[in-house]
Amino acid sequence: MSIEIENLSYVYMPGTPFEKKALDDVSLRLEDGEFIALIGHTGSGKSTLIQHINGLLKPSSGKIIVDGVDITVPKFKLNEIRKKVGLVFQYPEYQLFEETIEKDIAFGPKNLGLTNDDIDKKVKKAMEFVGLDYNTYKDVSPFDLSGGQKRRVAIAGVVAMEPKVLILDEPTAGLDPKGRDEILAQIKKLKTEYNMTVILVSHSMEDVAKVASRIIVMENGKCILDNIPPRVFREIDTLERVGLAVPQVTYLVRALRKKGFNISEDIFTIEEAQEQILQILKGAKND
Structure with a gap:
């Protein structure tokens, strides 16, 4: 499922003293099955961009075409796109709210109107893929888990809806090295097993180097680099200029x-x- 972003711009709080242009004429084409890393310093526009792909924000100008459909047209049913494009926010464990892990992961599939049997199958499959044994964890409160385990539950909740595109905003933020490696390994496994397009937002070059097949670098709302990792990482001077590093x-x-x-x-x-x-x-x- 391809995603085409055409001349996308977005302004926060237009017409006020706090007006800020977060995206500035961004054009990209994201192909089916890619593993894309979106990197940039804080305020570069990367989080704003992914919220447009999921339909959470409406552009000030430009288009976003997902699977051949322009999702920016008036009265477009955004629920349709959110079935195809799953978004895991930064620190997603803060959004866990159900009393058991099973119920939390089942929340999304239930909203898709699936049968109870289908919901059970998707929950079990999602828990397996993120490394949580169903029988061991299904009745456990998500609030009794470690930080890394909570992160897995949050990811499983999106994966259970089986989106064609999975967007993860800083999925390893705040985790120790072991937790980061475990989450990255699970994301790689998910991409392979579900054949998803994955967009990973990160500022960790070590994380990006382990998983991405394409890297997009953002600065001041613009895409300044877009290539395979070896070519991007050779641009040491450019990366350091924008507050990043190889x-x-x-x-x-x-x-x-x-x-x-x-x-x-x-x-x-x-x-x-x-x-x-x-x-x-x-x-x-x-x-």
Whole structure:
């Protein structure tokens, strides 16, 4: 399911002293099945952009065409688009409200008008995919869980509706390294198993390097970079200018290359760097 964004602009509080242009003539095409990372400094416009894709905000100007349908036209039934485009907000655990995990995850599917049998199947499947055993957790209060587990429940609640596009706004924010890795692994698994288009909003280059096939960088409401990760991460000066950075391991790789080590410049994760460095050391030992 493709998403076309045409000349999209959005102004907060127009005509007041607090007027702010959050999006400035943004045009993008998001293809079916992509894993896209949307990154930028706070205030760059990335959260405003994803709220337009889900229909939560109406543009000041421009169009958003989802699956061939312009969702910005007057009287468009936004419930239809929210069945296809699921949005998990930042710190989604604060939006949990039901007394049990099962009921919380079932809330979305119930609003789709599904039968009880279908709802049960979707809840069980969603819990399995986010790594929560149904029999163990179904009657547990979501408020008795750890931060990472709450995040999984919130994601499962959207996944249970089986959207074609899954948007996640800073899904690893506030988690420890183990929790971040677990959430990212589950998101990768969801994308593969459900064949979803995933849009991941993040400011963590380490997270982005592990999962994304395409990176869009935003600054002051505009898209300033849009490419595959290796090409975006080579734009170190541009990224640093807008308050971002490449993954930390990239700086290590660059320093090793300057010292004459034959290591690829397209390494962005610790695991990749470890593998190549061990190969180099093994080769040196054999020589």
